[in-house]
Amino acid sequence: MNSALADVEKFLAQTPPFDLLDPALRHRAATAIEATYRRKGTALLEIGDSNATLYLLRRGAVEAHDRHGNLVGRYGEGESFGVQSLLTGKPVRSRITLIEDGLIWSMPQVAFDALRAASSEFDTHYIRSLEERLIAGVQAKPKNSSGHELFMTPMGELLRHPLVVVTTDTTIAEAAGVMSEHAVSSLLVNEGDSVRGIVTDRDLRNRVLAQGRDPAQSVREIMTTDPVTLDASRPVLEGIIAMAGRGIHHLPLTRDGRVVGMLTTRDVMTLQTRHPLYLAAQIQKAGSIEDLASICAEVPRLFELLLASGMRAEQIPKVLTTINDAVMRRLIGLAQQQLGPAPAPFAWLVFGSQARAEQSIKTDQDNGLVYADDAPANADAWFASMARIVCDGLNGCGYPYCPGKIMAITDAWRQPLSGWLDHFRKWSTVPDPEAVLRISIFFDLRAVDGEHALAAQISRALGECGARRDKGAFISALARQAASYDVPLGFFRRFVVASQGENRETLDVKASGLLPLTDLVRVRALEAGITVPSTQERIAQMLDMNRLSHTDADRLAGAHILLTGLRVRLHAEQMRRGEKPDNHLDPREISHSEREALREAFLVIREAQQGLLLDFPR
Amino acid sequence: MSTLQGIRLALARRSCKLPAQQRLLEHPLPARGTRVTDMEMVALDFETTGLDTRNDHIIAAGWVLVRGDRIIMASASEIRVRDDTAEGVGQSAVIHGILDSDLNEAAEAEAMIEQLLAELAGRAIIAHAAAIERGFLNTLLRRLGGTSLPNPFIDTMILERQLLEGERGSGRERQGELTLDACRTRRGLPDYQRHSAAADAVAAAELFLAQVAQLGGAQKVMLRDLC
Numbered sequence: 040m041n042s043a044l045a046d047v048e049k050f051l052a053q054t055p056p057f058d059l060l061d062p063a064l065r066h067r068a069a070t071a072i073e074a075t076y077r078r079k080g081t082a083l084l085e086i087g088d089s090n091a092t093l094y095l096l097r098r099g100a101v102e103a104h105d106r107h108g109n110l111v112g113r114y115g116e117g118e119s120f121g122v123q124s125l126l127t128g129k130p131v132r133s134r135i136t137l138i139e140d141g142l143i144w145s146m147p148q149v150a151f152d153a154l155r156a157a158s159s160e161f162d163t164h165y166i167r168s169l170e171e172r173l174i175a176g177v178q179a180k181p182k183n184s185s186g187h188e189l190f191m192t193p194m195g196e197l198l199r200h201p202l203v204v205v206t207t208d209t210t211i212a213e214a215a216g217v218m219s220e221h222a223v224s225s226l227l228v229n230e231g232d233s234v235r236g237i238v239t240d241r242d243l244r245n246r247v248l249a250q251g252r253d254p255a256q257s258v259r260e261i262m263t264t265d266p267v268t269l270d271a272s273r274p275v276l277e278g279i280i281a282m283a284g285r286g287i288h289h290l291p292l293t294r295d296g297r298v299v300g301m302l303t304t305r306d307v308m309t310l311q312t313r314h315p316l317y318l319a320a321q322i323q324k325a326g327s328i329e330d331l332a333s334i335c336a337e338v339p340r341l342f343e344l345l346l347a348s349g350m351r352a353e354q355i356p357k358v359l360t361t362i363n364d365a366v367m368r369r370l371i372g373l374a375q376q377q378l379g380p381a382p383a384p385f386a387w388l389v390f391g392s393q394a395r396a397e398q399s400i401k402t403d404q405d406n407g408l409v410y411a412d413d414a415p416a417n418a419d420a421w422f423a424s425m426a427r428i429v430c431d432g433l434n435g436c437g438y439p440y441c442p443g444k445i446m447a448i449t450d451a452w453r454q455p456l457s458g459w460l461d462h463f464r465k466w467s468t469v470p471d472p473e474a475v476l477r478i479s480i481f482f483d484l485r486a487v488d489g490e491h492a493l494a495a496q497i498s499r500a501l502g503e504c505g506a507r508r509d510k511g512a513f514i515s516a517l518a519r520q521a522a523s524y525d526v527p528l529g530f531f532r533r534f535v536v537a538s539q540g541e542n543r544e545t546l547d548v549k550a551s552g553l554l555p556l557t558d559l560v561r562v563r564a565l566e567a568g569i570t571v572p573s574t575q576e577r578i579a580q581m582l583d584m585n586r587l588s589h590t591d592a593d594r595l596a597g598a599h600i601l602l603t604g605l606r607v608r609l610h611a612e613q614m615r616r617g618e619k620p621d622n623h624l625d626p627r628e629i630s631h632s633e634r635e636a637l638r639e640a641f642l643v644i645r646e647a648q649q650g651l652l653l654d655f656p657r
Numbered sequence: 658m659s660t661l662q663g664i665r666l667a668l669a670r671r672s673c674k675l676p677a678q679q680r681l682l683e684h685p686l687p688a689r690g691t692r693v694t695d696m697e698m699v700a701l702d703f704e705t706t707g708l709d710t711r712n713d714h715i716i717a718a719g720w721v722l723v724r725g726d727r728i729i730m731a732s733a734s735e736i737r738v739r740d741d742t743a744e745g746v747g748q749s750a751v752i753h754g755i756l757d758s759d760l761n762e763a764a765e766a767e768a769m770i771e772q773l774l775a776e777l778a779g780r781a782i783i784a785h786a787a788a789i790e791r792g793f794l795n796t797l798l799r800r801l802g803g804t805s806l807p808n809p810f811i812d813t814m815i816l817e818r819q820l821l822e823g824e825r826g827s828g829r830e831r832q833g834e835l836t837l838d839a840c841r842t843r844r845g846l847p848d849y850q851r852h853s854a855a856a857d858a859v860a861a862a863e864l865f866l867a868q869v870a871q872l873g874g875a876q877k878v879m880l881r882d883l884c
Contacts, residue, residue, distance in 0.1 A: 042735075043719060043721075043733040043734050043735040043853075043855030043856075044730060044733050044855070045850055045853065045855075045856065046849050046850050046853075046856050046859065047730055047733075047859075049850075050847075069730055070730060070731035071730075071731065072730040072731075073727040073728060073729055073730060074727065074728040074730065074859075074862075074863060074866070075726050075727050075728070075866060076726070076863065076866035076867045076869075076870050077870060078870045078871070078874075097847060098845060098846060098847050099845070139845070140844070140845060140867070140870070142846060142847070142863060142866075142867075
């Protein structure tokens with residue numbers, strides 16, 4: 040039977056970070072606990088209290104309110120409070136009130152400190168910086184160590200064909216028929232449940248035809264017995280070494296000791312062809328829009344493979360954007376082959392997430408075109424034809440038309456330089472947050488092809504829009520817009536707690552996280568005259584210019600990495616299930632560390648929003 | 658300590674032949690006007706072979722100290738009891754999961770009582786359906802030359818019935834609404850490892866704290882409100 044504290048230890052074992060303690064330390068933790076019971080409405084900690092106790096909710100729920108009475112958090116079973124004051128020794132910053140009757144466990148600081156001293160894992164949970172905690176949230180999942188190389192992909196990910204099995208009493212002729220029927224180049228030969236050998240198309244040639252063997256004989260006569268097998272979870276690299284070393288072309292893969300599929304050298308070769316570099320090269324060579332479309336059909340698969348190969352989720356949008364850019368350039372090239380050379384210098388512009396290189400798997404087009412002011416009179420007709428080819432082509436390649444018509448086929452977004460400069464001049468005086476919302480996408484801008492100098496002039500105008508604090512109607516409208524997003528407080532049981540305290544079923548990663556974050560970074564960047572579109576790059580430049588402290592820069596960057604990674608993983612999971620990717624994350628699907636990291640990310644964003652409201656008062 | 662309790666302790670001391678209990682009886686017990694917040698209590702649970710205090714016996718004892726309105730987890734203890742005078746565990750093993758073989762490692766009843774008595778000095782006793790603990794404890798004490806316990810007993814089952822009757826009339830026991838499980842479920846207390854004596858003692862202690870909270874809190878509730 041168990042110790043007298045078995046129940047206490049069991050609960051601790053399921054409750055981060057106590058789950059990090061080894062059993063002996065967990066027992067020690069259990070003996071340090073005292074339990075009390077309090078009724079709903081009781082305040083457990085008051086602002087300004089000094090606190091030397093770690094509280095852990097065993098049952099019930101509490102809310103935290105700041106000194107203005109704003110709700111700042113809601114916590115349920117298994118969650119701790121009082122931690123901040125315990126760690127810093129500073130007075131309590133939020134009032135903690137029971138919103139349900141609660142059974143509360145408490146642990147004195149001495150015992151808490153002793154646990155931290157005795158377990159580095161437990162200690163690390165508390166000492167990591169906010170940024171580390173944010174990123175730990177994303178990195179907890181992909182455990183693939185060394186990296187980015189596609190050759191670290193688990194072999195199981197490459198299996199293309201269903202496993203085809205025959206028995207030892209199958210004749211050679213029958214086996215050949217089965218191969219051709221299933222369009223496979225090898226068969227597994229079983230006796231009962233156990234593997235006896237494999238037969239490949241090479242065996243048919245070398246051991247049957249070349250030797251004049253009777254096809255009525257059993258496959259047993261020509262099979263390779265006791266074939267080398269590897270576990271499907273092993274990296275592709277191991278498979279390549281195994282096959283190359285033995286001069287074989289087929290490798291049965293196992294899971295839990297059972298053969299689940301046959302890896303072929305051809306499968307390994309197609310892996311290479313899905314490498315983003317290879318894909319980019321293929322895109323460059325594509326001779327027609329149809330070719331491009333069929334290459335682009337591989338992109339969703341690439342997305343999964345990159346994740347499986349251990350690439351960090353937050354890097355994937357860059358790769359997807361690179362591919363999107365390459366497709367665009369190729370379409371522009373194809374259009375010029377068809378229409379002849381451009382009548383004037385031009386630049387193909389992209390906006391929004393493509394400009395920021397923060398695309399996810401499903402992205403609409405957002406593009407435009409600028410051409411030289413001294414273009415001949417009929418030049419616009421030529422550019423309109425090119426835009427038509429490119430935008431139709433993109434749509435055919437899996438990048439749907441922009442529902443808001445922000446595309447180079449729309450006259451307003453296909454302009455000589457002076458037209459674009461007029462746009463930005465007009466926008467710089469827009470005072471209305473609603474109107475600002477419609478144009479903010481243009482403030483993430485990048486040239487994908489053509490004369491980058493043209494785009495640079497637009498960027499300069501864009502930078503001036505933000506720097507005009509004197510006429511600051513536009514920038515403060517943009518700031519108020521960025522501050523107006525409803526960013527959640529955190530999670531409570533299976534819900535997302537919205538900023539007004541209501542419980543929601545799902546978290547919209549984009550609307551409640553990425554959008555407000557990219558928007559507020561954009562405002563701060565424009566304010567500083569920074570015109571690069573990428574959120575991380577904007578943060579880095581603001582840091583260089585001392586517009587941001589190291590801490591704030593780390594926090595914003597960490598929050599962005601966390602949210603980007605979560606969104607990528609959400610989309611990958613939705614695609615794996617055959618669903619259309621959307622941004623709704625079910626709080627039940629994320630780990631405790633992700634919840635904690637997200638809670639921190641929300642805090643970072645909400646604090647930055649408050650900063651905007653202070654700097655840009657109405 | 659009230660006069661009545663003083664007399665009770667004095668009488669008990671005179672008739673007690675068990676040294677461990679004689680020491681216990683030196684300690685003054687909480688008076689009926691003592692507030693919960695100023696009181697120490699021991700929540701106690703026995704696993705027994707049956708309900709008959711003469712023929713059945715204790716096979717495990719679990720307890721935990723409650724100081725004011727705080728359960729001190731470090732004090733939680735569980736002791737298996739071997740009783741060579743009786744037959745094996747028999748049918749009750751189905752309920753407790755304690756097999757005869759487990760009991761080979763167990764303490765003599767006398768050793769268990771010595772440890773328990775040391776915990777009970779000056780403290781009230783909390784138990785769910787306390788008649789069982791009280792009956793078995795007193796029977797065992799008398800067998801060992803001691804005397805009935807003068808400590809106040811707080812019965813969380815009786816308390817629960819009173820609290821419920823205050824709300825909606827009587828007659829609940831038969832419907833199984835007063836079992837420790839039912840009382841805890843009604844109050845939203847978490848699941849626990851049933852039929853471990855220590856876990857049952859902690860479970861009763863938690864129920865007790867919930868009841869005290871309902872009665873107005875440890876600062877207000879006195880021993881006389883509880884038994």
